[in-house]
Amino acid sequence: MDAMEVLTNLEHLQPFFQPIFSADDHVVIGYEILGRYVSDSGVESLGSFFQDESVPEEYRVEVDNYILRLALEKIMDNDDESLIFINRDPNLLMLDHGAGFLEIVKEYVSEENMTRIVIELSEKKFDGDMESLHHLLSYYKTYGIKVAIDHLGADSHLDRISTLSPHILKVNLEQLNQGWDTHKDVITSIGVLARRIGAILLFESIETVYQLQFAWRNSGRYYQGFYLSEPNATFIEREQLKERFRKECHSFILAEKRSLEQRFTKKKQLQEEIRLIVQKTKISGADIEQLKALASSLEAFSFRLYVCDEDGFQTSPNILKKHGEWMIQEEYQNKNWSWRPYFLKTIIKMRNDQKGELSDSYSDIETGETTRTFSIPLNESEYLFVDLSYDYLYEHDVF
Numbered sequence: 001m002d003a004m005e006v007l008t009n010l011e012h013l014q015p016f017f018q019p020i021f022s023a024d025d026h027v028v029i030g031y032e033i034l035g036r037y038v039s040d041s042g043v044e045s046l047g048s049f050f051q052d053e054s055v056p057e058e059y060r061v062e063v064d065n066y067i068l069r070l071a072l073e074k075i076m077d078n079d080d081e082s083l084i085f086i087n088r089d090p091n092l093l094m095l096d097h098g099a100g101f102l103e104i105v106k107e108y109v110s111e112e113n114m115t116r117i118v119i120e121l122s123e124k125k126f127d128g129d130m131e132s133l134h135h136l137l138s139y140y141k142t143y144g145i146k147v148a149i150d151h152l153g154a155d156s157h158l159d160r161i162s163t164l165s166p167h168i169l170k171v172n173l174e175q176l177n178q179g180w181d182t183h184k185d186v187i188t189s190i191g192v193l194a195r196r197i198g199a200i201l202l203f204e205s206i207e208t209v210y211q212l213q214f215a216w217r218n219s220g221r222y223y224q225g226f227y228l229s230e231p232n233a234t235f236i237e238r239e240q241l242k243e244r245f246r247k248e249c250h251s252f253i254l255a256e257k258r259s260l261e262q263r264f265t266k267k268k269q270l271q272e273e274i275r276l277i278v279q280k281t282k283i284s285g286a287d288i289e290q291l292k293a294l295a296s297s298l299e300a301f302s303f304r305l306y307v308c309d310e311d312g313f314q315t316s317p318n319i320l321k322k323h324g325e326w327m328i329q330e331e332y333q334n335k336n337w338s339w340r341p342y343f344l345k346t347i348i349k350m351r352n353d354q355k356g357e358l359s360d361s362y363s364d365i366e367t368g369e370t371t372r373t374f375s376i377p378l379n380e381s382e383y384l385f386v387d388l389s390y391d392y393l394y395e396h397d398v399f
């Protein structure tokens, strides 16, 4: 998009509105304002114009504000209560300490409608003072304006984002499309942050039903993308997708319930099998001979077992399978494991329930392989820990 062409033909600029849907009611809850250049040759996005740093800042601000005015006028004429998502480049916003933006918004939006405004910022390219931005956003919030952080991904600074206390976190699926599995940890971290600060997760660039399902499974509450609705010059019916969306979500729910049920059953079976073997060997505590006998009975499941007391001190050596042989690692005796995640929590649970526990899967510190630990009380003060082998988990699909 040629910058001069944009600047000399402002009358070709138009706001477009992309609907954002909610998973609670399956209806449109808001629109993101997007700048478009409309001419005889078609409709073009202004994205590249706004990202072009060779265009002087004041021109980019001018175009941004020009579109914002047109958009707000149109939205306020449209009689509904939907949220209004407005993109701002924080570097440009801070040029006048946010005053120009607020002035325009106040010009078109009444006091009681201020809570409908959502300002979308990406913190990635912000090179100004975080503290000042934080102050400005806090000031905006006193008007009821909401804050969304745009373009979250692997290169986001989650600590910085958390200090801005946003209401909404926007995750762009397009940026994550090279194999979602590798981005699982990123999505998980963003999800944890959202829960901790009480922010809503919005997934954008949803282009397929699979991406919609992915968003739903990763706790997305708001959705945006071509699969649902493309940006338009006008608004759509609030309930336009309600039936289809509801049906799709229902199929996700059924599939997820089936998969959870299967996993639950498999986990329960595994737990029960190991429990019976442990019970049969009548192991009573940290006795090496008994542990070795137990290890060979657990051959198919485990690569390591040991006994700890309730404070996490290991009261037995490790019985470890190496190159197909069980061996004893004396040096592990008396080590303390209370610092490990969930360790004491699991002890308390076992002490109270007096039954076995199967941990979630995690990466073993020594082998680096995915494992799960089965643990069970042996007597008043000791607990048996059985680390399950990767091969077993993989073959039986109990990750």
Ligand code: CA
Pocket (backbone or CB within 6 Å): 032, 087, 120, 150
């Ligand atoms: Ca945006």
